[in-house]
Amino acid sequence: MILALLHTSPAHPPVFDALRDACHPGLALRHVVREDLLVRAGESGPDSVADEVRALLEAARRDGADAVLCTCSSIGGVAENLAAAVGLPVLRVDRPMAARAVATGPRITVVATVRSTLAPTVALVEEEAARAGHAVDVRTVFVDGAWACFLAGDRDGYLGRVAAAVDSVTDADAIVLAQASMADAADRARTALPVLSSPRPGLDAAAAACASASGPADKA
Known part of the structure; x- marks a missing residue:
């Protein structure tokens, strides 16, 4: 199972790596850190970064992610709303x-x-x-x-x-x-x-989404 994580701070990957090791050791994490998205969302509103967030989600799908977890509360709603458009489960951590x-x-x-x-x-x-x-x-x-x-x-x-x-x-x-x-x-x-x-319950939900998304393929 592969979970892509979209962060807006470099402080977050170690936190989620530790939670994964403790609670979901079989889950592979792929981290993307984009601090600029938070800055721009703060200046111009979350919708101002929607196109770039969509591009990141589409890249995660192409790279084989089973789901994406957005760990930034400022842009989490934007990411979550793009799930249907990119054809991938996208969860907001909060x-x-x-x-x-x-x-x-x-x-x-x-x-x-x-x-x-x-x-x-x-x-x-x-x-x-x-x-x-x-x-x-x-x-x-x-x-x-x-x-x-x-x-x-x-x-x-x-x-x-x-x-x-x-x-x-x-x-x-x-x-x-x-x-x-x-x-x-x-x-x-x-x-x-x-x-x-939010980190632990958010990661738990994302791990469940990955298991659900990858399950049929594993059984095929």
């Missing part, structure tokens, strides 16, 4: 997390360190709530200054700021960490509230 948040309770707080991530993540949570037939109250917290720490390679500073923001939330049934880069902040936060991150 959808399983959003579904779990909706199942946890109606008051959901989305925490993000990149502003362009907030609207797509809120929309995703609301979409999952509508699918489940639940009413939700989604609030947002932007962690000012955290992304500068991330870009500077200050991982401790980045995660510390995120954890502090998480701990400031007191009136939620679930706290959603909008970006894959934020996942380790869940272990640093002291809150008793559920803090949900």
